[in-house]
Amino acid sequence: QLVLFSGKLNTIAGVVTTFFLLVYATVNLACLALEWASAPNFRPTFRYFTWHTCLLGIAGCCVMMFLISPVSASVSLGFLLLLLLALHYLSPSSTWGYISQALIFHQVRKYLLMLDVRKDHVKFWRPQMLLMVQNPRGSARLIDFVNDLKKSGLYVLGHVELQDLDALPSDPLQPQQDSWLSLVDKLNVKAFISLTLAPSVRHGVRQLLFTSGLGGMRPNTLVLGFYDDTAPQDGLARHPAFTSAREEVPLGFPPLRAPTTPKLLSAREYVGIVADALKMLRNVLLARQLE
Numbered sequence: 001q002l003v004l005f006s007g008k009l010n011t012i013a014g015v016v017t018t019f020f021l022l023v024y025a026t027v028n029l030a031c032l033a034l035e036w037a038s039a040p041n042f043r044p045t046f047r048y049f050t051w052h053t054c055l056l057g058i059a060g061c062c063v064m065m066f067l068i069s070p071v072s073a074s075v076s077l078g079f080l081l082l083l084l085l086a087l088h089y090l091s092p093s094s095t096w097g098y099i100s101q102a103l104i105f106h107q108v109r110k111y112l113l114m115l116d117v118r119k120d121h122v123k124f125w126r127p128q129m130l131l132m133v134q135n136p137r138g139s140a141r142l143i144d145f146v147n148d149l150k151k152s153g154l155y156v157l158g159h160v161e162l163q164d165l166d167a168l169p170s171d172p173l174q175p176q177q178d179s180w181l182s183l184v185d186k187l188n189v190k191a192f193i194s195l196t197l198a199p200s201v202r203h204g205v206r207q208l209l210f211t212s213g214l215g216g217m218r219p220n221t222l223v224l225g226f227y228d229d230t231a232p233q234d235g236l237a238r239h240p241a242f243t244s245a246r247e248e249v250p251l252g253f254p255p256l257r258a259p260t261t262p263k264l265l266s267a268r269e270y271v272g273i274v275a276d277a278l279k280m281l282r283n284v285l286l287a288r289q290l291e
Helices: 002-006 009-037 051-068 070-090 099-114 140-149 173-187 201-211 267-279
Strands: 129-132 155-162 192-198 221-225 283-287
Touching (some): 009 070, 009 099, 051 070, 140 283, 155 173, 192 201, 267 283
Parallel strands (some): 129 155, 155 192, 221 283
């Protein structure tokens, strides 16, 4: 409304028209983004609506802006960019959702359907890791090592919780999910999280080998820590991600077991996990002396 202080209607007519055209262009852009994202809540009632009409509306508004006044059009676009930057950096978190997530979901789904496992070739083989982690406090360096080893492949952090869902009032893995995701962000590793409930570690690992991944992106290598009598050490507290930034280790992870506490996994069960992975034609990697 500051343009009203100019005092001349002809002076503000071009500016106001340019701003109106810019609004119409952004509305068409929003409709185009929703159409390309295939958002289920976007159901236009206009009979002839397609993404072509959105592009035509955007192009028509932009052309008319510069035909009316190239200077006003340039100033309006600059003002719009400044407004977008201010909203991006200064506004609080939105409760309306983000169109970028819908676009990413649509594209990922499309390309996952195009990824055909029948066309795999040894020339383009890459490691797709499933790292089993009992407690991240004792596996921080191993998580970093496998992240460097994956070479742009799939990386999944797997964890088995020894509980029975029938005896519980709710899913105990839901509260843990945020802690694991925060851990992935802090360690700056490109990994997915896969948690499961099972009566034994072997059954849980078997479940993860069967179900982890999606489409053509499934783990082909199982990574296990070495089975020995060495007492676990808290490598997460000494990790540079926490020591350099003086941040606390994420809550939600239990303390490491004491040297006198019996293991949850027996040697027989450990060998059975390796045997199961080989039966499923997975590679097996045993890691030792990384903490």
